[in-house]
Amino acid sequence: MASSTVPLPQPNRPTRPNLAFRRLRGQRSPAEFAALVRRAAREIGEQVSCDARYIGRVEAGEIRCPNYAYERVFLHMYPGRTLTDLGFAPRSSVRGRGARPDEEAPPVHAMSPAHATSATHGASETDEAYEPYETQDTHDPQDPYETHHDHEESDVLRRAFMTGGGATMAAVSLAPLGLAHDAAAAGRPSPRVGVREASALEDAVRRIRLLDDRHGADGLYRRAAAPLRTAYALLDANTTRQTTAERLHSGAGELAISVGWLAHDSGRYDDARSHYAEALATARVTGDPALEAHAFCNTAFLARDAGRPREAVRAAQAAQRVARPLGSARLMSLLALREAGGWAGLADRTGCEQALVRAQALYDRGPCEADPEWMSFYGEAELEGLEAQCWSTLGDWQRAARHAARAAHLQDPHFTRNIALYTAELADDLARGGRPDEAATAGMRVLDLLDEVQSSRIQTMLAATARVLLPHRRASGVSTFLDRHASLPRKA
Template sequence: MASSTVTSSQPNRPARPNLAFRRVRGQRSPAEFAALVRRAAREIGERVSCDARYIGRVEAGEIRCPNYAYERVFLHMFPGRTLTDLGFASRSSVRGRGARMDEEAPLADTTSPAHTTSGAHGVSETHGVYEPYETQDRQDPQNPYDMHHDHEESDVLRRAFMTGGGATVAAASLAPLGLPHDALTAGRPSLRAGTREASALEEAVRRIRLLDDRHGADGLYRRAAAPLRTAYALLDAGATRQATADRLHLGAGELAISVGWLAHDSGRYDDARSHYAEALATARMTGDPALEAHAFCNTAFLARDSGRPREAVRAAQAAQRVARPLGSARLMSLLALREAGGWAGLADRTGCEQALVRAQALYGRGPCDADPEWMSFYGEAELEGLEAQCWSTLGDWQRAARHAGRAAHLQDPHFTRNIALYTAELADDLARGGRPDEAATAGMRVLDLLDEVQSSRIQTMLAGTARVLLPHRRASGVSTFLERHASLPRMT
């Protein structure tokens, strides 16, 4: 670390909150502001995986200077302002410093590219140079999940993750968690985990969620199982400090839920149930109410989808009991919707309506800093979409179609899968409500999205719509929809 101009103790000083950045966020929640950042990135052709946690770390001062991708996005969002105006340190003040020597990292890791520097780094930044305090999107050539340092490479990695096989996928799955393949196979990692492994685990959860938002679950589930195995291998190996162990347990639990959701959305209900149960056990072992509420939330959703509505109600109510002290009205709103779905499955219209009213009232309280990071998908569109599903289950097709149409219209374009889901719901409600021509038009929009989205749930819904429309072949557009639907590859 000869090029460093600071002592090794300086990077460990307490972070200074970035009040300027907090002011520009205004009344938006961290999750809402993160969505604006992602949208601005798309406008200028950048790719950032910004989420509520990243915004929180910026505001806490943990990220002193953003990487180049985020810099371009922030300057695009706030024209005329500099990084300094947004509360960041100037790049020249951090350029050339080596990565922090992680107090938790084993000595064997201190020679890795992310932990070394040379005098040349003080002159110009290159790939592999770690900007202090920026860990979410650092340009690390050893992290195949980092899709920000090279757009062409990111496309290759995404395609490998979606459709590839063999060594390419294995490398993309295992490397982010810092374990060699032979150590994982043996189930005995050679080193105890430190903050680098915990951060990589957290990033794996974000990447899986991001890919699912864009492409659906079917192409991801099998590949996502490898990082989950790695996560539990890390837990078995132990951590260097209790704080790291807590992060690993939380990361493993969230990853289990993410992998469980991929199984759920691709129709593998038994696998999903197992993963959710694993996350719930992890939450209870560590006494983490937020993780427990998340696991119960997904368990309720799965129970509804797999024909166990009474279990859905019980799981949703359990989630609400656990989540109430957390202080997130938006979380309580989502959990009320999960309960409403269970009541609808029991054909209890009164119970469903009461839960829906509660969900809407809680949602109306607005976002807050206590909202969990994983809830970034939950906005007005999702509220409308879940309500549509309740009315559809109760057989009120007209009301269901109205809410599904609103959901598709309101959804952020980033969530391609959800747009396809809501539009498929709309098509089915219209078909069952006696409006075959409108149903066919909506169905065609879903078919247009299936090149990007792989979801057994959506394909199953579309198949049901096609069956309902069969007697209406002569209606405008219906025969075209049926012919195009019939040409789809069979689900395996």
């Protein structure tokens, strides 16, 4: 039943989009502008997880006033301007909270564990009445000890992070208001959930993805299972708005894909297949073509890696059929690469080359607002890396090595895992192409990254390269690489 609670009037509610901020973006796409924001943050030692969706929320007026980290970044980008010049509301007017005096603003490197407040709020229906005016900013998944300035979010999403083996491991925990895992078992009525829970779910997906970008999947997979269980429990709870229910289903499906990828990258193919199937079922139940395309995309990639190339081709083609109306050339480009990988596995060089040409042509159309948020990893480096894998599968080691080298060179430093992956691909291609000394040099670069990256995929590739190099131990640098590789701790 719809809520009968009537929200109190809110002063200074936005009545139109933030046109001032939109003008600052100019001709850049939201994703391109978000990249500029992240770069500006790094210049001043800040960490923000700005993406195309965040830019869209700002321009739509959903974020009336940014958090302090974003404030510092925006004022650094546009010196001499104030937040109001950038189209934001005064901090004192947002949600009735008083502005924090300048001397109380958190320092740039404030590092305190994320906490949850004990205060409780009113019914979720009341909170949902404010849905278009949420001021919660997306926090930076790279900062495991980020201070939460927004008490609303800390009530909803409680996170605990730990470090181990040089890599940051996330124990992400969703604790929506009033939702207990044993609620159904205890016979209690399902709680109402709203926009806060949907936002928490979406934020968990972003955090997992960004931690995977930096550190690989091995240390994250089991820790991600708990929020996935909670996400699907949310789908059985009451919601007061159809839009919120759709966000919850989409968020749960995206989280299932993210957890599936963690299983995939850590060599748990059966688990990955199950998670991708769960996401696909969620997409079809709710009629979500974007989620369905993403699920098929990952299913194709998994099928290729699992030695089922014909399934990879079919899944990639299914993804393209679903994705075509979405209007994202970059998404269609990635799906063409997934198809190319399947054709390569079938040793169909013609089919592979045709798909690669199509992928490049679609990529060259450039980014657009229809590009999915999850595709932030897909740039020129990834295109080169996936093409390298195709040529490697076809046994064209020289061409594969050329593309792998380009991929490693082009990759944004943030994507540490991908740099290690492309360099491992390069090492293997060089080894198989009869260039053992260069292969050993590339392999050493991968070993240097393994303190930060934990990926069974990369370790498996490196082990294969070491086996290929064994007969070439006398070549320059090869024995050093083999000895260092042999000293790596073995997984239990």
